[in-house]
Amino acid sequence: MMGGKNLRPSMATTLLHVTAFCVVVATIIGNSGVQGSHKVYRELQSVPADKVIETHRTGYHFQPPKHWINDPNGPMYFNGLYHLFYQYNPKGSVWGNIVWAHSVSKDLINWEALEPAIEASKPFDIKGCWSGSATILPGNKPFIQYTGIDKDERQLQDFAVPKNLSDPYLREWVKPDQGNPFIDPDPSVNASAFRDPTTAWFVNGEWHTVVGSKKDMLGIAYLYTSKDFKKWVKAKEPLHSVQGTGMWECPDFYPVSQTGDRGLDTSAVDKSVKHVFKVSLDLTRFEYYTIGVYDTDKEKYIPDEGSVDSWAGIRYDYGNFYASKSFFDYKKHRRILWGWANESDGKTRDVNKGWAGIQLIPRKVWLDPNGKQLLQWPVEELETLRSARPVTLSSKVLKQGQNIEVEGITAAQADVEVSFSFQSLDKAEPFDPKWADLPAQDVCHEKGSTVPGGVGPFGLLTLASEKLEELTPVMFRVFKKGDNHVVLFCSDATSSTLTKDDEKSSNLTRDEMMYKPSFAGYVDVDLSKTKKIALRSLIDHSVVESFAEGGKTVISSRVYPTLAVGPKAHLFLFNNGTEEVTVDKLTAWDMAKPVMNVPLEKASINTEL
Ligand SMILES: *[C@@H]1O[C@H](CO)[C@@H](O)[C@H](O)[C@H]1NC(C)=O
Ligand SMILES: *[C@@H]1O[C@H](CO)[C@@H](O)[C@H](O)[C@H]1NC(C)=O
Ligand SMILES: *[C@@H]1O[C@H](CO)[C@@H](O)[C@H](O)[C@H]1NC(C)=O
Ligand SMILES: *[C@@H]1O[C@H](CO)[C@@H](O)[C@H](O)[C@H]1NC(C)=O
Numbered sequence: 126m127m128g129g130k131n132l133r134p135s136m137a138t139t140l141l142h143v144t145a146f147c148v149v150v151a152t153i154i155g156n157s158g159v160q161g162s163h164k165v166y167r168e169l170q171s172v173p174a175d176k177v178i179e180t181h182r183t184g185y186h187f188q189p190p191k192h193w194i195n196d197p198n199g200p201m202y203f204n205g206l207y208h209l210f211y212q213y214n215p216k217g218s219v220w221g222n223i224v225w226a227h228s229v230s231k232d233l234i235n236w237e238a239l240e241p242a243i244e245a246s247k248p249f250d251i252k253g254c255w256s257g258s259a260t261i262l263p264g265n266k267p268f269i270q271y272t273g274i275d276k277d278e279r280q281l282q283d284f285a286v287p288k289n290l291s292d293p294y295l296r297e298w299v300k301p302d303q304g305n306p307f308i309d310p311d312p313s314v315n316a317s318a319f320r321d322p323t324t325a326w327f328v329n330g331e332w333h334t335v336v337g338s339k340k341d342m343l344g345i346a347y348l349y350t351s352k353d354f355k356k357w358v359k360a361k362e363p364l365h366s367v368q369g370t371g372m373w374e375c376p377d378f379y380p381v382s383q384t385g386d387r388g389l390d391t392s393a394v395d396k397s398v399k400h401v402f403k404v405s406l407d408l409t410r411f412e413y414y415t416i417g418v419y420d421t422d423k424e425k426y427i428p429d430e431g432s433v434d435s436w437a438g439i440r441y442d443y444g445n446f447y448a449s450k451s452f453f454d455y456k457k458h459r460r461i462l463w464g465w466a467n468e469s470d471g472k473t474r475d476v477n478k479g480w481a482g483i484q485l486i487p488r489k490v491w492l493d494p495n496g497k498q499l500l501q502w503p504v505e506e507l508e509t510l511r512s513a514r515p516v517t518l519s520s521k522v523l524k525q526g527q528n529i530e531v532e533g534i535t536a537a538q539a540d541v542e543v544s545f546s547f548q549s550l551d552k553a554e555p556f557d558p559k560w561a562d563l564p565a566q567d568v569c570h571e572k573g574s575t576v577p578g579g580v581g582p583f584g585l586l587t588l589a590s591e592k593l594e595e596l597t598p599v600m601f602r603v604f605k606k607g608d609n610h611v612v613l614f615c616s617d618a619t620s621s622t623l624t625k626d627d628e629k630s631s632n633l634t635r636d637e638m639m640y641k642p643s644f645a646g647y648v649d650v651d652l653s654k655t656k657k658i659a660l661r662s663l664i665d666h667s668v669v670e671s672f673a674e675g676g677k678t679v680i681s682s683r684v685y686p687t688l689a690v691g692p693k694a695h696l697f698l699f700n701n702g703t704e705e706v707t708v709d710k711l712t713a714w715d716m717a718k719p720v721m722n723v724p725l726e727k728a729s730i731n732t733e734l
């Protein structure tokens with residue numbers, strides 16, 4: 126996807142302020158009146174960081190030593206190593222000058238940095254090498270498909286291949302003149318909105334790939350097929366399209382098994398599998414997916430009945446998470462999802478701190494046994510960073526208004542698993558019918574941790590200062606809705622920092638302000654029998670990644686405390702509902718720092734291979 130610019134939906138007309146730094150390059154007015162602005166800070170694009178401020182850098186998340194990053198690109202497993210490429214600005218801390226940076230790992234947690242794999246250099250990518258995917262072709266040959274921008278700003282689909290397949294790190298990639306671009310937009314395609322090719326899959330004797338696009342407000346996944354991986358032909362119909370959703374960035378399309386958690390190769394297409402189709406909606410800057418069926422005769426994807434196919438649908442993550450990409454891990458037979466989390470602290474602070482953007486912890490994804498959604502869980506390798514002696518608590522009762530500190534851990538860099546239970550749902554508050562049409566985030570905003578409830582709010586207070594001037598609550602709240610219950614899961618950044626520059630009086634534009642949303646989603650779980658719910662939070666200085674009930678609902682928040690920093694960060698359990706809640710079990714680990722993007726020469730991977 127294009128990255129670095131904020132294209133926003135219609136409610137955001139107030140965002141069109143132009144500051145001294147900011148050049149509005151394009152203002153797009155769709156035929157339905159949707160308006161967005163897409164900002165590029167030319168003056169800041171090539172201002173290298175003279176220092177890097179460490180305060181909010183993460184301890185165990187993926188990030189380079191400095192500067193801007195966005196989308197994860199072409200993740201793959203090849204001959205004993207995981208490769209991750211990503212959109213990177215080598216010259217500054219805002220979007221621009223994008224190259225495909227390249228890192229390798231044996232375990233998805235410790236990373237060593239190589240030279241960039243792809244840089245703009247050829248007529249077919251002279252103005253940019255944007256996002257794309259990797260496909261492992263027969264004969265174990267990696268192949269990268271990416272979007273290149275030509276001198277006329279047309280978006281083309283290009284490819285790159287390793288220069289030397291015997292090099293275990295695949296350091297050098299070539300972009301042959303012969304065959305590039307492999308897809309040129311035909312006149313029916315909007316060449317300014319045509320990007321992010323998917324991993325290719327093989328079915329019906331042909332290779333298939335999808336490219337994201339739009340036509341007015343129609344979001345489109347164009348389908349292309351090829352017999353030989355050289356000559357590609359556009360299918361008569363797109364694989365999928367949905368009216369009213371605008372540009373589809375970073376589409377992803379893959380099969381999932383209907384039984385168990387093993388992942389499938391992208392080409393493993395047969396009657397026994399379900400398919401997942403995901404898009405990153407540029408207009409909302411969130412991602413949505415559906416579960417459905419891939420009809421290989423008609424070459425169409427059909428979402429299951431009840432799988433909502435628009436921005437009212439389900440998300441991988443209800444927080445800072447975008448431009449994700451999955452890949453099949455041949456080593457451990459699982460499907461792994463990578464997603465980018467942008468900053469929430471405003472562009473001036475990004476430039477001052479000398480870095481922006483992280484990749485979230487890679488997640489294993491598989492179909493929930495209910496068949497209606499996916500489950501996501503941090504890759505098991507993350508557990509190698511856990512301290513040998515975790516802090517544990519069990520059978521602790523939390524009365525209304527009670528906070529219990531979890532003592533003895535490094536609360537700024539931790540992994541916490543906790544399970545809660547309660548006696549009854551009788552005290553659950555009624556679900557206001559007007560909320561049915563609102564995003565869960567609005568409900569969380571209205572009913573934060575400070576508004577006492579019936580069953581909940583209860584959960585963790587992460588990155589909290591000692592006296593709770595700063596805190597990021599990660600919490601559940603149960604509502605009664607007819608004969609059923611609705612479980613709201615929230616990660617609320619409202620009080621995450623004392624930095625107060627988001628008030629109108631401060632005269633700041635939106636892209637300079639702290640963004641402190643009350644991110645939330647619902648958890649599809651029936652608590653009436655179990656009366657139990659589980660939570661895991663990965664806390665890492667400026668990010669809190671939380672997984673409800675075994676990964677049914679996931680929320681990642683970026684937060685920038687001023688007091689709850691380093692050793693001054695605290696972790697509490699809390700309950701603000703009238704129903705007593707029991708902490709059946711809590712386990713909290715300090716997390717070690719992995720090797721993070723140390724140049725390969727200096728690191729150890731060499732000798733281990
Ligand atoms: C390819 O890589 C292998 C392994 O690193 C190396 O021995 C060989 O010299 C390389 N070939 C070329 C042409 O660079
Ligand atoms: C093509 O896409 C660009 C970029 O989003 C947009 O500005 C333009 O209006 C689109 N053109 C048409 C004909 O839809
Ligand atoms: C619980 O509610 C009380 C009363 O509104 C409030 O003062 C307190 O801050 C709340 N606790 C948390 C952790 O938000
Ligand atoms: C905002 O701008 C107005 C007009 O320039 C000025 O009077 C006011 O002091 C500014 N407020 C702040 C908080 O900077």
Ligand SMILES: *[C@H]1O[C@@H](CO)[C@H](O)[C@@H](O)[C@@H]1NC(C)=O
Nearest residue numbers: 131410447467468469636640
């Ligand atoms: C991340 O930053 C916040 C705050 O600036 C914006 O509101 C989001 O739109 C943005 N998200 C993406 C995916 O760019």
